[in-house]
Amino acid sequence: xxxxxxxxxxxVAAAAIATxxxxxxxxxxxxxxxxxxIMPPGSTPRLVLCVAGGLIVLWIAAAVTTGAGAxxxxxxxxxxxxxxxxxxxxxxxSVLLTATSMLALVVALASAFADGSGLWPYFGAAVxxxxxxxxxxxxxxxx
Amino acid sequence: xxxxxxxxxxxxxxxxxxxxxxxxxxxSRGALLLKGGTGLAASAAxxxxxxxxxxxxxxxxxxxxxxxxDGRRAFAVRLRAPIVAVATLAVALVFxxxxxxxxxxxxxxxxxxxxLAAAVGLMPYMHPLDPEEPMTSSPIPWIAFVGxxxxxxxxxxxxxxxxPDAGGVFGGMLIGLGLLNIAWGSIAAWLTESEVAAWRxxxxxxxxxxxxxxGLTLADGGRAALLxxxxxxxxxxxxxxxxxxxxxxxxxxxxxxxxxxxxxxAGSAPFVGFVARVLLLRAATQLYWPLALALALGMLLWLPGxxxxxxSLAVPRGRQAIGVALxxxxxxxxxxxxxxxxxxxxx
Numbered sequence: 001x002x003x004x005x006x007x008x009x010x011x012v013a014a015a016a017i018a019t020x021x022x023x024x025x026x027x028x029x030x031x032x033x034x035x036x037x038i039m040p041p042g043s044t045p046r047l048v049l050c051v052a053g054g055l056i057v058l059w060i061a062a063a064v065t066t067g068a069g070a071x072x073x074x075x076x077x078x079x080x081x082x083x084x085x086x087x088x089x090x091x092x093x094s095v096l097l098t099a100t101s102m103l104a105l106v107v108a109l110a111s112a113f114a115d116g117s118g119l120w121p122y123f124g125a126a127v128x129x130x131x132x133x134x135x136x137x138x139x140x141x142x143x
Numbered sequence: 144x145x146x147x148x149x150x151x152x153x154x155x156x157x158x159x160x161x162x163x164x165x166x167x168x169x170x171s172r173g174a175l176l177l178k179g180g181t182g183l184a185a186s187a188a189x190x191x192x193x194x195x196x197x198x199x200x201x202x203x204x205x206x207x208x209x210x211x212x213d214g215r216r217a218f219a220v221r222l223r224a225p226i227v228a229v230a231t232l233a234v235a236l237v238f239x240x241x242x243x244x245x246x247x248x249x250x251x252x253x254x255x256x257x258x259l260a261a262a263v264g265l266m267p268y269m270h271p272l273d274p275e276e277p278m279t280s281s282p283i284p285w286i287a288f289v290g291x292x293x294x295x296x297x298x299x300x301x302x303x304x305x306x307p308d309a310g311g312v313f314g315g316m317l318i319g320l321g322l323l324n325i326a327w328g329s330i331a332a333w334l335t336e337s338e339v340a341a342w343r344x345x346x347x348x349x350x351x352x353x354x355x356x357x358g359l360t361l362a363d364g365g366r367a368a369l370l371x372x373x374x375x376x377x378x379x380x381x382x383x384x385x386x387x388x389x390x391x392x393x394x395x396x397x398x399x400x401x402x403x404x405x406x407x408x409a410g411s412a413p414f415v416g417f418v419a420r421v422l423l424l425r426a427a428t429q430l431y432w433p434l435a436l437a438l439a440l441g442m443l444l445w446l447p448g449x450x451x452x453x454x455s456l457a458v459p460r461g462r463q464a465i466g467v468a469l470x471x472x473x474x475x476x477x478x479x480x481x482x483x484x485x486x487x488x489x490x
Contacts, residue, residue, distance in 0.1 A: 063243030084230030111196040113240040
């Protein structure tokens, strides 16, 4: 995403994206469950979903990844799609906040589609991505 | 800022003032003002920013802040809907700007409608509800306070982003989803066990009319959508706020005031919901008369649910009675003379 931001909006935007992402990653490293969590036992439905989704994505990718700005479109679509899918598959607050950070950064990248907002989306996204991990997430009592 | 969004912001501010003044529960008015003010400021920012990506960032921030405030539902459960909404809208943004077959623009239309439904909390993505939860952390602020401005902005942006062909798909999707929400919301408001859930479903049913109005792409459709949103923010939401104590006490009543409130909630004359329904039926008749027939049949479903909700208000006394009278008066005034609202929104 930093590289894409550099290409589409320059070094300051890229630095904002890199800083926000790095802070979010550092926070995520120190919170959430420990251990290897990729494809644990019981992942068969997800695997089937991936295969079915892959077939659809193949067709879309043929259209999205061609022409000018293909790398930007592909990055935004993949990260937004994965963040949304990750959110639907997890109950863990740390996972959702990580997805929030990723989504904020990629929405900033999407600002390259439109003219007029300058560097503000990048700075805003960096703040959201870096700050999301520090939010308190508790279930409080009803009042 | 669009005039339509500006009008909705003003009525949202009025609804917040009403909630702070007339809330019957013993809660901190300062905290309510702070949370509501944050939502109002975010709505204003959503309406004012120049690009759609900034709208998404504000929506994401608001979703995180809303999930972080006190509530009974888990943090993850409350955060999920806004994230899904932003992800869907972001993918729609990509499709809208992709160069390729026409189908990509149609995907964008589907993404915009799905993202809007997820953000507001409509079928097919209704936010989980805990009847015992405080109103500020419940799904109600999304569907009745922030949602109207967001919908106006998303629809306006969609009209700018989508090609005419995809715009037709967008309208068709809105009408289809609107009919689904009308049927689902009005029947559930009638038959569901929980009174709080019945109130939430009644909002969903009203949103069905809003979606149909936006989807009809005729002037009368837009006018109807605005007036229904007006009735949600300064009619249904304040009446729900006033009913919170009675809902907690499980008190019901069948006095004349309960039937008047039921009439207002059902969109009967002379309330503003009636004018909106007439405009919506007129627009549907111009476009495709069987749609008007389906809408007319759907509108009949409001009656049993509204009678139930009217009873759930019990007998308002003191400050609550003044609040109910004020809400009814505003809705009657807007119903008898809606032109200033429509002129302000330039519709």
